[in-house]
Amino acid sequence: MKERRYPRLAFVDLETTGGSAGTDRITEVGIVEVDEQGVREWSSLVNPDMPIPEFIQSLTNISDEMVQRAPRFAELADEIEARLADRVFIAHNARFDFGFLRSEFRRIGRDFHPPVLCTVRLSRKLYPEFERHNLDTLAVRHGLHVTERHRALGDAQLIWQFWQKIHEAHAADTVDEAIEKLLNRPVALPHGEALHIEDMPDTPGVYLFYGEHGVPLYVGRADHLYRRVQAHFHAGRMPAREQQMMSQVRRVDWMPTSGELGSLLLEARMVRQLQPAFNHVAQDAQTCAWRLAMRKGVLQPVLITTDDLFFGVDLDLYGLFASRRKACDALRAVANAYQLCPRLLGLEKTRGNKDGAAGEGQCKDACTCAAGSNLDVHNQRLRAALQGMRVQPWPYTGAIAIRENTELHVIDCWSYLGSVGSEIGAFELLQKGRGQFERQVYHIVRKWLSKVGVDIVNL
DSSP, X not given: OOOOXXXXXXXXEEEESSSOTTTOOEEEEEEEEEETTEEEEEEEEOOOSSOXXXXXXXXXOOOHHHHHTSOOHHHHHHHHHHHHTTSEEEETTHHHHHHHHHHHHHHTTOOOOOOEEEHHHHHHHHOTTOSOOSHHHHHHHXXXXXXXXXXXXHHHHHHHHHHHHHHHHSOHHHHHHHHHHHOBOOOOOOOHHHHTGGGOOSSSEEEEEEOGGGOEEEEEEESSHHHHHHHHHTOSXXXXXXXXXXXXXXXXXXXXXXXXXXXXXXXXXXXXHHOOTTSOOOOGGGOEEEEEEEETTEEEEEEEETTSTXXXXXXXXXXXXXXXXXXXXXXXXXXXXXTOOTTTTTSSXXXXXXXXXXXXXXXXXXXXXXXXXXXXXXXXXXXXXXXXXXXXXXXXSSOEEEEETTEEEEEETXXXXXXXXXXXXXXXXHHTOOOOOOHHHHHHHHHHHTSTTOEEEEO
């Protein structure tokens, strides 16, 4: 008989006071343990130290009176931990159940990171032809025996029955392959104490992960630094790339900011400067856009890059693009969609036939009478076609500072110069010279300026 790849299993279900692991609490735990010794079942009500909403009471038949004398989670923690130790944690919509248990263990100062498998995802993997995969549907589809629906042990029993059904219906290798792709294994991470994560403030800011020899791995931002970084180290289902990153972390640094805008701008700067291995790095040096120029009565797009002195202030700029190829692809797509002339746009050269691409019906009006009034129509249609791609020119006569709480974020022509605590500091930044147009800063600041009540200081 083939040895089972996963010999120690725990099928888990919880009942709770609501859907948020951060604010709601567990009211019941049900566990079905499966191993070489057989199958064992265990459950307990849990005192959540908070009222159970009426609709939850109606759904689960667990009332406030029932949990009033039940043990609190801290009293059950040793029992639950022992029953789940060295087992694959299996639950239906596992993110929910795992998230609640992780939060409860965290409240009493313990780590909880078993290998986790979600049977919703497993059902979708093995039965892609079906649309619905909730527990009621699985019970009907696979003929599962329902004992007590919406009670922890009754639902844990259903998950165990589903496990048996899929092994009856599929070859062991097929099931094992699906599990391997879905199983979230715990990542061997440095202890939080060694990384001094507990010293982090729970304020807005930017955090940085470093690997061996100080190699930058990742730069991120958060409105709550401590909570965000803790989430990295206590994630449930973690994508393979993130697992790879977190296993390499050897140092964590952080820089608090005055608010969300400060963290967005600082994150963009740090990513650009450090080019961390696990960030998508925007290549601002390659940023280009189309500028419309009039030549002999014809509007023609001319490709310019951020090296152009007027990039960011020009009224006739359209883009933005990460490369010349992407810019040409976008212009060609516009030409096709609006039946514009590829020859007049500089996308094609005339070879023999003066009408260029007109013979293929790509151009609506310009090629067939290049010297006629249709050129004006073509120019108008080109402007209309590009309008949705227009780069907003810098709307101020000079640099500005955006006030956010105690900081002034100095921006000049879509370039982030830095953050300071006073207008004197802002003027000192300006003395260091104007920065180059930054694509990421353009998107951040443009969106921020559209908000109501932004405090702007003209410098």
